[in-house]
Amino acid sequence: MTPDLTHFIAGKRVSGTSDRFSDVFDPNAGTVATRVPLASTAEVDAAVADAVAAQREWARWNPQRRARVLLRFLQLVNEEIDALAALLASEHGKTVPDARGDIQRGLEVIEFSAGAPHLLKGEYSTEAGTGIDVYSMRQPLGVVAAITPFNFPAMIPLWKAGPALASGNAVILKPSERDPSVPLRLAELFAEAGLPPGVLNVVNGDKEAVDAILHHPDIRAVGFVGSTPIAEYVYTTATANRKRAQCFGGAKNHAIILPDTDLDRTVDALIGAAFGSAGERCMAISVAVPVGEETADRLVEKLAERTRGLRIGVSSDESADLGPLVTAAAKKRVVDYIDLGVQEGAELVVDGRDFVLDGHEEGYFLGGSLFDRVTPDMTLYREEIFGPVLVVVRAKDYEEALRLPSEHEYGNGVAIFTRDGDAARDFAARVDTGMVGVNVPIPVPLAYYTFGGWKASGFGDLNQHGPDAFRFYTKTKTVTSRWPSGVKDDASSFVIPTMA
Template identity: 55%
Template sequence: METVGHLINGERLDVGQRFQDVFNPATGQVTKRVALASKVTVEQAISAAQAAFPAWRNTPPIKRARVMFRFKELLEQNSAKICQLIGEEHGKISHDAMGELQRGIENVEYACGAPEFLKGEHSKNVGPDIDCWSEFQPLGVVAGITPFNFPVMVPLWMFPMAIVCGNCFILKPSERDPSSTLLIAQLLQEAGLPNGVMNVVNGDKEAVDTLLSDSRIEAVSFVGSTPIAEYIYKLATANGKRCQALGGAKNHAIVMPDADMDNAVNQLLGAAFGSSGERCMALSVAVAVGAGTAQALVEKMRTAMAALKVGAYSDASNDFGPVITRQHKDKVVGYIDSAEADGARIIVDGRNAEVAGYESGFFVGGTLIDGVKPTMQSYQEEIFGPVLQVIQVDSMQEAMNLIDNHEYGNGTCIFTRDGEAARYFTDNIKVGMVGVNVPLPVPVAYHSFGGWKRSLFGDLHAYGPDGVRFYTRRKMITQRWPSAGVREGASFSMPTLK
């Protein structure tokens, strides 16, 4: 059986004393095993990165960017293989996997602009013979801990920007679907990256805790659930590290009475059930304003969901695939059960989904639940599955209050034709990423991604301009070369320019 190992100092290492099974979630079968790094293995990767840092730090930004240009080409040339690995280990349908890869490539494209965004600022003659300028200097060795649901895109949020800014990187990907992540790291080596600049260690809590406690790691990026994000942030900052930890979500869509209902339904289908709902930006709650709106929404969703196709990644006609593990399937089904027990109505039931030829797969069908109340567990917690819940309210303000009162503040949207309502919503809602008739308002690569409240721990968002700020330190330099023969006496007042 194939072992998925580590990439340390440019070499593939399949060593380990502990291993974990990797499943194909469509078949339910074990296909590989992944080596779980020990503390010693992680420290080996950190040492390799630390040794590579001085030379990489002093490599001109244009040369770093050229590596990223070649990396982008290799990602595109190997896209079929990358997407196949995503499908085999995550279950994501081929077209969805290609979309994930493309969004990741866009972050590599942004990183190629390093010579521009690392220029800093310069001011001449801020005082007599005094010039002042800023520089963006790398931090050193930095780490990323990434989730199973985007094994390619989320790592590409992190390491291209960190590396092009002059840092060396340690990546700890999800042990559930590690192969595509390891492949893209190997492609970066093939693009000409020096050994030790990029390292991958597969592992579990032992690997994570080593990264969080080792004093040589300057910063940590994380994407995952809120409880783990909070743990990562607290431990990293307690050890003096810079940290951005992106957590969970409960994303709401307000459907106004004037909304184009057919368009809203089409958009909700993809946003709620795409990637089996295993997205931190998935729309999991539709808030219908008014009884008529709620009734129309539920009936149109019921009809549209009859055409949904769930199945294996290799059939591009499928809309979404299985969830990641049998345990996660049981968790999602448990939330549906709890909603029903709490009095909600299961309009479309995906608990007993069956796919011919894949009877042992971890499939949950698209599920629609009506009559949901804010007190229900299924509403309060992140389900992370193909489940859409509907809540009815009487006004837009009541809908906004519902969203604002939730502990998460990752993403939200409103479906409306009313510009005044949309403007009020975008100005006042307490959520980090907001859409107007756009159900998945994920920022493009040259903006930054991040939520509010307990969806983000830290001050800077992921990728884009905030990515540059996170992976660099600004240094201000003030320099004076006095004119020959000019000597000033000592001054004990605060320097000013009058």
């Protein structure tokens, strides 16, 4: 076991003082790799105090100078990306190529955030009234917090930190305690890139640290990604404490398969979207909805063959399609869902519960599982499984297929596979979800668009990355200016000002 991990405060690694730790596992071997300290409320308070002091000077830096730090950070991460991907994969379990993608999607938001000088521009109107000019400016909130999940230990922290830092805020990052090593290393690289000490502090912890963040009066905004129950808790607690909050929760992403689609290409897309990263993605396709019995029969036959042929290996095996789940508890949760699906009467076409990887019998591996003839009343359909499980819900026609994702509790993402442009346009306009893919299985928008789900998948008015992120991390100040010259009669007025 390697030495205990630390926090990162005031530009350096700092040992925990709470005497509470959480185990960090090697999911390939099923053993404890290291321990991470769990911060006390006092430790969070100290980190926030440090951030408050550092943010004042950071906010005085002009946006272009702050952007140069982000550009230098990009260079440093790219120089180290192979080592970072290996480290990420060793704690999470996703394959190294998938881990590189995790980092790269985070860097794309850093690249976008380097455009902060443009994104932070306000508006200006001359002669809004006689001799009156009106202009606005965007200013940082102060200290903000990010509470990020285990499944993207590089991407989501960078999605939060990039716009927040570029806007002139200081950031308290509370990463997942399941795989905290990469966030700590990213903080070090920010410091090497020239970020002043204290502007980005990483505080590891559990619910005590989260609650300390939510109740701290000097933290002005909170961004969260995780499960829906916790997202709702974070949102309601943060807003009750007069903080801005953007909180993203669970998902049940559907893929609608129309009879005219290229079925072989669609199956290729579904296999990767359902089973990549062992299904531990909020944008994973977990429900396939073929329209018509003939389409369904052909789809299930092809999916079953591909599911049985998945290449499962250790996370360092670059030829593997997927690696292990993150913890033993995560694996048990998925197995329990599969057991329940069988009890509820769904047809288990491919059973991945008994998969064992030779030489890694204690690792947290599961094979891919495929269910057919799942109905909307089943738990398999209603709840997020977060594992390598794909369920098929058969729809008799297009309208029924459209209703399924629209009426589901979650509204994160959806995809439609078709050659019919009219059907695709109608579907994109009418479906009640936040993100839509047309012949694209994982519709994650590019960095200059916003990312966010609807209904129980998202809480808050503004989404992640894109222009919304800069709106979230700044406050708008509007100035009405008049410079009177040679005015002889400036008598008091008791009438509300107008543009007349």
